[in-house]
Amino acid sequence: MAQDTGRPLRADAQRNRDKILAAAVRVFTEQGLDAHYERIAKEAGVGTGTLYRNFPTRETLIEAAYRNEVARLCDAVPGLLAAQPPREALRIWMGHFIDYATAKLGMAEALRAVVASGSDPYGHSREMIQAAITTLMEAGVTAGDLRSDIRPSDMFAALAGIALTSAAADQRGQAERLLGLTLDGLTPHRD
Template sequence: MVRRSEAQETTAEATPAERGRVRADARRNLDELLKAAMKVFASKGVDAPVRDIAKEAGVGVGTLYRHFPQRSDLVLAVCTREIDACADAAATFSAQLGPFEALSAWMGRYVEFIMTKRGLAAALYSGDAAYQGLPAYFEKRLHPALQGLLDAAQGAGAIRSGLQTNELLRAVAGFCAPAQDVGPEYTGRMLELFMDGLRYRAPA
């Protein structure tokens, strides 16, 4: 016979309102863990002690392991979260800004994504099977987000035609690479020059 854990028994015996609070607490813990992990990974790398992540999130180490039994589970969750946040920003910028300004703002958000995931690079390129689906997920989420912004900016005559999403993403990733040595001012300046270059030969 399989014995339920004390936590399972407590949840099963709770009222619907109490179970809802438990689920809400679990979601908050998960959110705090992912934010804390991103911060710690960015500064100390993915091999940072899990106790540092738990402390940053304000939870116990046991809570971390309940959500993420393996370190690779946590790394994968952080990467997926960051990809989703970057992709979702496209709709927000489109609703608030003009076509070129929305594209510029999203490219800036993509630069932020590239810079903050530097601490994850060693794991992502390690060949670990746990991460093999990430490149496809990256493409699935970010390429359509950027394509919509490109179409709108090109339709408005704000940028030149014939641009491809993979070209832009690779170009931006390229000038982000040396930024660790020269600081964030470098990436900001390079992005400004890059966006100005997209206006060249624009029909408007």
């Protein structure tokens, strides 16, 4: 990974890094371990030198791309809650979760190679996602839009199940229907 000096990256360097990570997810999802650095650099609109400076090995790039996807997923929560009612924020986030799961599925071969090299790209991702779900569900319960008897861990299990059965890109319609059913199941019972 790029040398961590403790200082924030310059704005242009951060933009390049973000473009590299987004391109890496797309290319590794499409091509798996056969993905070439040159293709990733081209898709990101940077030179291969910039790519290698930031991510000197394939493993560091794969791990950083995956961790970036998790961070993007979780970091979306405050903005969604600020812009949408809690129930709608949760529904939008659930769609983002399927996007994340689709990328993870596409990168599975590359992620297995990272794990085989001794690294753990998944470290803390479960806790981060669980915290995001908890925030969304607590907001929905407080607003009276979501049942209070459903635990965030139950919601995580439901989303993981949908992802396992319907995260492939060609299954998006099914995933959306299942997300709708799940959200309907979170609706408080009205007497």
